[in-house]
Amino acid sequence: MTLTEKDSQYLWHPYTQHKTAQTPIAISRGEGALLWDENGKEYIDAIASWWVNPFGHSNRFIADAIYKQLTTLEHVLFGGFTHEPAIKVAEKLMEILPKNQQKIFFSDNGSTAVEVAIKVALQFFFNKNEKRTTIIAFENAFHGDTFAAMAASGISFYTQAFQGMFIDVVRIPVPVKGQEQESFDALRAVIQKHDCAGFIFEPLVQGAAGMVMYEPEALAKLMQICKESNVLTIADEVMTGFGKTGKTFAMDYVTEVPDMICLSKALTGGTIPMAITTFTQEVFDAFYDDDINKALFHGHTFTANPTGCAAALASIELLHTEEMQANIERIHKSHLDFQKKIENHSKVITARTLGVIFAVEIKSDSEESYYGSMRTKLYNFFIDKGVVLRPVGNIVYILPPYIMSDEQLQKVYKTIEDAIEMV
Ligand SMILES: *Cc1c(COP(=O)(O)O)cnc(C)c1O
Numbered sequence: 001m002t003l004t005e006k007d008s009q010y011l012w013h014p015y016t017q018h019k020t021a022q023t024p025i026a027i028s029r030g031e032g033a034l035l036w037d038e039n040g041k042e043y044i045d046a047i048a049s050w051w052v053n054p055f056g057h058s059n060r061f062i063a064d065a066i067y068k069q070l071t072t073l074e075h076v077l078f079g080g081f082t083h084e085p086a087i088k089v090a091e092k093l094m095e096i097l098p099k100n101q102q103k104i105f106f107s108d109n110g111s112t113a114v115e116v117a118i119k120v121a122l123q124f125f126f127n128k129n130e131k132r133t134t135i136i137a138f139e140n141a142f143h144g145d146t147f148a149a150m151a152a153s154g155i156s157f158y159t160q161a162f163q164g165m166f167i168d169v170v171r172i173p174v175p176v177k178g179q180e181q182e183s184f185d186a187l188r189a190v191i192q193k194h195d196c197a198g199f200i201f202e203p204l205v206q207g208a209a210g211m212v213m214y215e216p217e218a219l220a221k222l223m224q225i226c227k228e229s230n231v232l233t234i235a236d237e238v239m240t241g242f243g244k245t246g247k248t249f250a251m252d253y254v255t256e257v258p259d260m261i262c263l264s265k266a267l268t269g270g271t272i273p274m275a276i277t278t279f280t281q282e283v284f285d286a287f288y289d290d291d292i293n294k295a296l297f298h299g300h301t302f303t304a305n306p307t308g309c310a311a312a313l314a315s316i317e318l319l320h321t322e323e324m325q326a327n328i329e330r331i332h333k334s335h336l337d338f339q340k341k342i343e344n345h346s347k348v349i350t351a352r353t354l355g356v357i358f359a360v361e362i363k364s365d366s367e368e369s370y371y372g373s374m375r376t377k378l379y380n381f382f383i384d385k386g387v388v389l390r391p392v393g394n395i396v397y398i399l400p401p402y403i404m405s406d407e408q409l410q411k412v413y414k415t416i417e418d419a420i421e422m423v
Pocket of ligand 1: 110112143207208
């Protein structure tokens, strides 16, 4: 049996309707921006394996750091114990995060980072005997698939089976160009009408919605409105963090600072699952008490796994090398050139770029659903050409590893141009 045949016997894949899905591709090796399947076919990984891998597959520098940690202290429980890798990650993050972030809490993935932030927002007010139970989120937001994260997510077909079982979430429009005022007004109305504990948002780019972008000034304004009413702000940087937007964090573009930040995905350079939620001192202090009931009773078995911490430290070091910063700048410029080239194409609605993120919306005759027919046609075309891209409906986006060469990048662009001609 081939790997693919064995797979279909045993495995259940994410976001997959197995009855109609195509068989998965068995990948046997990765290096840099490239992947190879079991038959030796080569693919360019143009979405950094779901946005996690900035420095290339099988990165030696991170692998060495992991090996060294694995053979020193692979794991120890974090309840009642601590270790140097966790402390070093905390020290490093204090240097690079917005200055008001003072405490860090480890978990395992983007959803748990969000879950922790939402629970903290709710318990923050519970601990102060203030009734605030509503969370504010954007339309079409994506914050993960665990229950609170899913409640905050606005992509309806992900969550429709669970309606009525969620915490209270109210949605406001994303302040995309021309709709800023509508978004501000909606936020003010929501805060007036509901007892709001927190506002969670993907800063500047909504990834899963199809790389929908909005301006830092608009986000700053929304955050100010929250601050006036003491609503906690939660920046979900799970996708945008660690250089994707051209700065270390998307929040680096914004004049306001959030109360909490969620990190995962590129945190460990795409090697080991790990996540972090960070907090201000004020948030932490609401849990700091002689009363044990005011503590945050949340934890995961692998909290602050030392091997994950070692991977995170190596990744952050790589991110801040001159070479990697130059790569980010190079890809950004290249995207801008490509955007200019195709945005006036008759089949293109619009194209947009921020940092290494690029997205193009393709015209279609019918309303395109998330996993609709155009999406499947595009996806198959790209895979056939050896380029890994996962369109969202009629939106094709690129989020490459920062080490992708100009030649590889040009091949990705060319394939997208050909795809636009094809549909
Ligand atoms: C991917 C993502 C998540 C969820 O992360 P998982 O590791 O898949 O649980 C949460 N928020 C944002 C913005 C994401 O892009």
